[in-house]
Amino acid sequence: MARKPLIAGNWKMNKGTVAEAESLVSDLLKALPQTDGVAAVDIAICVPFTVLHTVNAALGGASRIALGAQDVFWKSAGAYTGRISAPFLADAGVTYVLVGHSETRGRFGVPEPDFNEAILRHFGDTDAVVNRKIHAALDAGLIPVVCVGETLTERESGSAEAVVRLQVEESLTRVSAEQVAGLVFAYEPVWAIGTGKTCSGEEADRICGVIRSTIHALYSPEVAEAVRIQYGGSMKPDNAADLLSYPNIDGGLIGGASLKAADFAAIVAAAHH
Ligand code: PGA
Numbered sequence: 001m002a003r004k005p006l007i008a009g010n011w012k013m014n015k016g017t018v019a020e021a022e023s024l025v026s027d028l029l030k031a032l033p034q035t036d037g038v039a040a041v042d043i044a045i046c047v048p049f050t051v052l053h054t055v056n057a058a059l060g061g062a063s064r065i066a067l068g069a070q071d072v073f074w075k076s077a078g079a080y081t082g083r084i085s086a087p088f089l090a091d092a093g094v095t096y097v098l099v100g101h102s103e104t105r106g107r108f109g110v111p112e113p114d115f116n117e118a119i120l121r122h123f124g125d126t127d128a129v130v131n132r133k134i135h136a137a138l139d140a141g142l143i144p145v146v147c148v149g150e151t152l153t154e155r156e157s158g159s160a161e162a163v164v165r166l167q168v169e170e171s172l173t174r175v176s177a178e179q180v181a182g183l184v185f186a187y188e189p190v191w192a193i194g195t196g197k198t199c200s201g202e203e204a205d206r207i208c209g210v211i212r213s214t215i216h217a218l219y220s221p222e223v224a225e226a227v228r229i230q231y232g233g234s235m236k237p238d239n240a241a242d243l244l245s246y247p248n249i250d251g252g253l254i255g256g257a258s259l260k261a262a263d264f265a266a267i268v269a270a271a272h273h
Pocket of ligand 1: 233
């Protein structure tokens with residue numbers, strides 16, 4: 001059974017004003033074919049909360065680009081200042097939501113010397129939090145894109161596989177086989193995000209394979225075959241075709257290169273092969 005690749009842009013905290021978002025969407029609509037090969041690749045853009053409605057309106061119902069959000073809180077409503085719930089996202093037209101991106105995960109127990117970049121990046125998501133967010137997204141009819149990946153220290157100590165396997169196992173607590181088959185995973189080695197350092201295609205494929213075999217062991221071969229697993233981390237027009245040619249890599253989660261319409265369109269084109 002062939003899995004349909006998903007190319008998803010993650011704008012992060014960029015293009016969050018109406019004018020910026022409208023301009024990038026307008027460029028994307030021009031750069032991406034709206035008819036050719038539409039059936040072969042799914043496309044999404046995960047945008048800041050402030051422009052979800054703007055982007056939804058700018059895409060219009062007929063666009064092949066799906067709307068995505070970058071995070072979600074697991075409660076549906078209540079006294080949770082600053083949080084955004086899954087039903088709010090569904091109402092805003094969202095289809096996909098990133099869950100457990102390394103920039104929202106926590107590194108509890110690691111002493112942080114200062115109020116530095118490390119603190120700014122880590123919102124404290126643990127695997128248990130990721131699991132709750134997955135359930136909340138599924139309950140609201142959203143498709144979670146579950147991000148996993150090891151840090152440089154974890155890779156250097158030889159524990160990349162074990163770290164990723166544990167993240168997958170813990171995030172899937174009480175998630176049914178049917179739900180898992182519809183999920184998207186993104187393998188994003190933390191050391192390759194925004195650094196220009198890409199994981200080799202071979203190694204990215206190997207770890208995506210570890211994710212697939214973990215799902216096989218937890219569920220069944222059929223569920224493992226159905227689930228889509230993206231690679232993310234410095235994917236660009238010049239390395240996308242290679243990364244996307246591997247059997248276990250079903251698309252990409254694109255940060256920096258999703259902010260330029262031509263680059264994003266080139267990566268989408270690379271996924272058509
Ligand atoms: P990058 O980000 O493509 O800029 O490395 C990927 C991500 O964090 O999703």
